[in-house]
Amino acid sequence: MNMNILFGKIYKKKVYYLASAIFIFIGIVYFFSCSQRPFIGLDINNSDGHWYVVTANQNGEGYKSGIRFGDQIFKINSEDAGNYHILRKWGRAEGANSISFSAKENTTEQTITIENPPALQRMLAILPYFLLGFIFWFLGFIAWLKRPSLVQARALFWLNYFLGLAILLAQASSRGLFLGKELEYITFLLTAVALIYFFSIFPLDKENKINKVSCQIVTALAAVFFILLTQLSHPVG
Incomplete structure (x- = not known):
């Protein structure tokens, strides 16, 4: 086997394992951070x-x-x-x-x-959301692990990855935790991109019209995201 191909496959696998490790790390850090801060609302x-x-x-x-x-x-x-x-x-x-x-x-x-509810009560309040986020990531990870060479499996991994991450970050964002809101906006954008890519790998015909539409949507999303970042740089009021 060509060594470049071999190392290429190993490198690609490491990316998925690294991304998964980052997901778990972010989930654990924000779970305990959320459990320490009451939701003001x-x-x-x-x-x-x-x-x-x-x-x-x-x-x-x-x-x-x-x-x-x-x-x-x-x-x-x-x-x-x-x-x-x-x-x-x-x-x-x-x-x-x-x-x-x-x-x-x-x-x-x-x-x-502001009263801080008991620790157990705070953890139980956010636990379902974090479990749901981890379930999304885990299902995508298993799909990729079983068929790592299948493009649909890789696309499903990233779609579930960003969906799960968005669910986790929504809790961090709602409590005003460090970088919670910023990461939430970025993750929602990447979720949309991953969703578009996931559907684009199932062409309707030889011309693959979905790919053309996807490029247009991604361009529009990038423009909206740029405008959003500009607005975020200015404080309210």
């Missing part, structure tokens, strides 16, 4: 220099602490709301330990302390 917008709650997730600690839609936020962790970095960047109050606000019906400012 508040989306906040700036209106004429004032910060108002536009969404209060009923499963979030913010809602459970009494914050509702339309309430005005004054301070987060004892600093002006506008100076809180996660709020300015993403319009969220994740990572907050205390929030000063006034209700729509009552203009009196009040401060609440």
